[in-house]
Amino acid sequence: MAVKFLDWYVKIAVFSALVGGSMELFMIKTGFYDKVTVLESEKRAWENSPEAQAVREALNPWRNRDEEAKKNS
Incomplete structure (x- = not known):
């Protein structure tokens, strides 16, 4: 059952990492x-x-x- 939603979890993880990285970069640059x-x-x-x-x-x-x-x- 978890394998069924694996692509959804991967998408969420990648999106979260991108948002978090963007926030960190913004805080460092400012x-x-x-x-x-x-x-x-x-x-x-x-x-x-x-x-x-x-x-x-x-x-x-x-x-x-x-x-x-x-x-x-």
Whole structure:
């Protein structure tokens, strides 16, 4: 039964590979990966900053209580 639809699966696989390859080529040609790398490094740098820590603590004042409750149980 699977052999009956083998040509259909091959067509789908080839089409999917062509679409995926085209998307990758587009992202490489437009510099997408370079932009994402810069954005991710800036995001990580900000997340590790004292300002970000202060914002996290201000937004979740119960975090320390939650961590202590987990330790005690």
